[in-house]
Amino acid sequence: MGAGWLTGDVRGRALLTRRLGTEGARRLAASPSADAAIATLSAGPYGRSVRTGQSIAEAEHAVAATTLWHLRVLAGWQPREGSGLVRHLSGWFEIANVVEHARALAGQEPGGLFELGRLATAWARVAESGSPPALRAALTATPWEDPGEGTPAAVAVSMALSWASRVQAAVPEAGEWAAGGAALVVARQRFALGAELAEPVARRAVTMLGQHAGDGAWDAFVTGLRTSARWALADVAGPGELWRAENRWWARVSRDATVLVSRPRPGRAALLGVVAFLAIDAWRVRAALQVAARGGQALEMFDELG
Incomplete structure (x- = not known):
């Protein structure tokens, strides 16, 4: 164990105190209005970016920005290996930026962008693209790979699968999280949205998930998934229950993270657990904002998150 791992572990455990936690998020969900919830957030651990008067969308982005x-x-604060691990696990933020860029190129109203700093991998290059075809070409020349098309939907699905594949390779401790998440992405695209994967993306899905990832009906898709991915959709009757499968995915990550952060020695495992807990808290808080916007009258929906 090097001094870098020890220092990074101390910093990581300190950051874990900057969470609302399950009970805090539930109290937030019970707020009488979205404005009340946002005001509460602005005075707490997410107050770095959350401000009173923000819309729900702005507050959700601010929660994610604080996590970033x-x-x-x-x-x-990590040694080089640890910094690389955090960069791989933070790919969601770069995906979000590129999707918003794709929206702008498509003439849609884009959302806010994240300041990635040293966690960026290809954002500076991709951000210079000035058309959907140029965006596709820019992504193809990076580890994010060819999305098949430059539309926001195609870019989002392609980058999600590339991210999962890269995490699986670089952070094997999170391999089953990545595979399960990839299965959810493909299932949502093919069966909930009724959209087929672009050809280069379908090839990557088959490589990662199994031969039925790009064809077949629901049952064939699920039973044909590799074991590392099938758990995320086990006992899910159909695409109408994908929201339950997503909750199951987060619950699995939460259970695993609890074990990881309990490791007595600082290192990759403990760091992975810290990153997971920070992401889980942001997910719960963003969900709580949606429930608060309904006047706190849908707490049973929030409790389904686990």
């Missing part, structure tokens, strides 16, 4: 800031701080 914590990850940037965390990466800065």
Whole structure:
């Protein structure tokens, strides 16, 4: 164990105190209005970016931005190996930026962008693209690979699968999370949205998930998944229950993270657990905002998150 791992572990455990936790998120969900919930958030651990008067969308982005800031701080205190691990696990934020860029190129109203800092991999290059075809070409020349098309939907699905594949290779401790998440992405695209995968994306899905990832009906798709991915959709009757499968995915990550952070020695495992807990908290808080927007009258929906 090097001094870098020890210092990074201390910083990571300190960041874990910057969470609302399950009970705090539930109290937030019970707020009488979205404005009340946002005001509460602005005075708490997410107050770095959340401000009173923000819309729900702005507050959700601010929650994610605060989490990204914590990850940037965390990466800065790690040895080189740990910084790389955080960068791989933070790919969601770069995906979000590129999808918003794709929306702008498609003439749609884009959302806010994240300041990636050293957690970026290809954002600076991709951000220079000036048309959907140029965006596709830019992504193809990076580890994010060819999305098949430059539309926001195609880019989102392709980058999600590339991210899962890269995490599986670089952070094997999170391999089953990545595979299960990839299965959810493909299932949502093919069966909930009724859209087939672009040809280069379908090839990657087959490589990662199994031969039925790009064809077949629901049952064939699920039973044909590799064991590392099938758990995320086990006992899910059909695409109408994908939201339950997503909750199951987060619950699995939460259980695993609890074990990881309990490791007595600092290192990759403990760091992975910290990153997971920060992501889980942001997910719960963003869900709580949606429930609060309904006047706190849908707490049973929030409790389904586990």
